[in-house]
Amino acid sequence: MKNSQIHFSERHAEIDLYQLQNLFNIAAFWAKGRSVEDLSIAIANSEPVVSVWDREHLIGFARANSDGIYRATIWDVVIHPEYQGNGLGIKLVETVLSHPRMQVERVYLMTTYQHAFYKKIGFQTNSTTTMVLYNQSHLDSLSCGDVQLQESLGA
Numbered sequence: 196m197k198n199s200q201i202h203f204s205e206r207h208a209e210i211d212l213y214q215l216q217n218l219f220n221i222a223a224f225w226a227k228g229r230s231v232e233d234l235s236i237a238i239a240n241s242e243p244v245v246s247v248w249d250r251e252h253l254i255g256f257a258r259a260n261s262d263g264i265y266r267a268t269i270w271d272v273v274i275h276p277e278y279q280g281n282g283l284g285i286k287l288v289e290t291v292l293s294h295p296r297m298q299v300e301r302v303y304l305m306t307t308y309q310h311a312f313y314k315k316i317g318f319q320t321n322s323t324t325t326m327v328l329y330n331q332s333h334l335d336s337l338s339c340g341d342v343q344l345q346e347s348l349g350a
């Protein structure tokens with residue numbers, strides 16, 4: 196952090212997809228190996244998208260989806276390991292939460308290891324509402340022919 200010049204941005208266009216891919220590969224176990232093409236789609240369909248920079252280096256990222264009134268979900272929160280522990284993670288999540296689209300009844304997020312971090316921001320554990328459909332992996336496991344066959348069988 197010495198001699199760093201940190202700034203936060205909410206501009207989608209500013210994201211360098213190759214730096215984001217690299218940041219995820221270094222520090223986000225759930226997002227390793229994502230292609231720049233797919234990252235571009237995720238960013239285009241998210242609002243807000245918040246990035247953290249040290250000069251021209253991308254050192255933090257988070258994004259969210261919101262319906263603008265009832266529910267929003269935060270995704271892909273990450274601070275580069277060399278910059279962790281300096282308050283940037285909290286500021287990153289607070290910047291996401293302060294966006295106009297995040298002024299909703301409930302904000303959800305999924306986390307495997309960082310419950311203590313999010314509790315500091317005001318999130319509560321909520322084990323009762325968590326379910327997931329692994330949609331893409333299900334489709335990937337079927338060949339094109341299988342899908343057509345199942346569709347014709349009404350599956």
Ligand SMILES: CC(C)(COP(=O)(O)OP(=O)(O)OC[C@H]1O[C@@H](n2cnc3c(N)ncnc32)[C@H](O)[C@@H]1OP(=O)(O)O)[C@@H](O)C(=O)NCCC(=O)NCCS
Pocket residue numbers: 222223271272273274275278279280281282283284285286305306307308309311312315
């Ligand atoms: C989680 C993460 C974003 C936190 O960023 P950070 O910049 O290190 O966090 P901060 O410095 O803002 O920490 C703020 C506070 O949370 C605490 N904190 C941070 N990570 C914590 C953790 N894993 N467990 C408990 N407390 C934690 C800090 O000690 C600090 O407490 P303090 O205010 O009492 O000093 C960062 O560690 C990270 O990118 N981790 C890898 C990716 C990841 O797991 N992301 C979350 C996916 S859901």
